[in-house]
């Protein structure tokens with residue numbers, strides 16, 4: 001792969017410099033054609049993905065405002081390229097594909113791509129997409145492009161397993177990605193993330209909300225406990241809190257958290273009262289935890305229709321305690337009730353209660369079917385390929401096919 005020479009005058013001259021990476025000539029030309037209809041862009045085409053870290057590093061040394069990557073030629077490789085470039089934080093990555101594959105879109109957004117361009121693409125649509133990324137261009141405004149990714153776990157009903165799934169997901173995410181990960185327990189008034197993880201927390205979200213004017217990186221870090229997995233945790237208060245969380249204080253907490261962590265996972269319980277806060281930011285990835293029962297599916301249907309149908313955000317549905325043989329409904333009924341198919345299935349794990357109370361090793365760190373399913377969720381969330389693990393007898397769980 002050739003180096004990525006600097007495009008003269010691209011930076012700071014009101015011109016957007018674009019590297020277009022696509023092994024497939026036809027798709028590359030389709031994108032270049034749409035770009036040609038836009039003003040103020042300089043395009044450099046590359047006919048192969050960077051061969052390795054060295055090529056990529058070489059590329060990062062050069063200046064490009066936007067890097068467009070073809071996802072279809074080699075999706076796994078393309079996603080790695082997207083993620084590696086996004087990790088640097090100084091460039092905008094847009095991905096393009098001729099396949100309307102929802103899973104690929106989700107994975108590419110998790111890898112950090114700012115826009116997904118579905119081919120064929122008109123010049124006007126390309127111009128709109130460029131206008132959006134220009135607003136979010138590093139240095140063009142608030143540091144949104146470097147904000148940590150937000151993962152919000154919500155329950156269709158109390159007790160459906162939000163804390164179990166969110167806390168094990170956060171541990172897996174910290175371990176698998178090796179990146180700075182924070183778990184915030186907003187399952188107020190008495191969230192129990194700390195109990196699930198077997199940790200003792202001296203401080204909690206209540207401290208953050210009570211003193212929100214002081215909330216900055218160092219105050220936040222003084223409130224955290226580090227779990228043995230490396231995960232940082234902001235626990236919920238162990239008693240009824242003195243201060244109710246307001247939209248403003250939640251916004252501030254999330255802003256500070258996202259500035260200081262690569263990944264922020266929130267156990268939001270069933271807190272729809274925060275729907276106007278940054279918790280429901282369009283850039284967040286939402287996981288709705290549902291158990292298959294009449295009232296749970298009805299609640300889930302209402303939540304999806306009311307809060308997610310009209311929003312341009314990622315929503316993944318997780319069927320928890322999934323036991324296909326014991327279900328009163330078949331898959332089609334479930335998908336109809338949820339208005340869409342579920343993405344994940346977590347088995348009913350009878351050893352979970354004993355395990356949770358007796359050890360500070362979260363299930364995520366062992367090899368139970370529940371752990372394997374949640375680990376798979378976490379790996380996908382941070383753009384890692386699926387790990388081949390022994391799923392003997394449990395192939396029904398994990399990502400739904």
Ligand SMILES: Nc1ncnc2c1ncn2[C@@H]1O[C@H](COP(=O)(O)OP(=O)(O)OP(=O)(O)O)[C@@H](O)[C@H]1O
Nearest residue numbers: 155158159160161162163164321347348349352353
């Ligand atoms: N997949 C599972 N298999 C077996 N037990 C589970 C599973 N998921 C959750 N549980 C159990 O169900 C109970 C409720 O789980 P959890 O506390 O995670 O739910 P929640 O939605 O956070 O509840 P709350 O509304 O009280 O916050 C716990 O005893 C937990 O151990």
Ligand SMILES: [Mg+2]
Nearest residue numbers: 162163187192
């Ligand atoms: Mg809970």
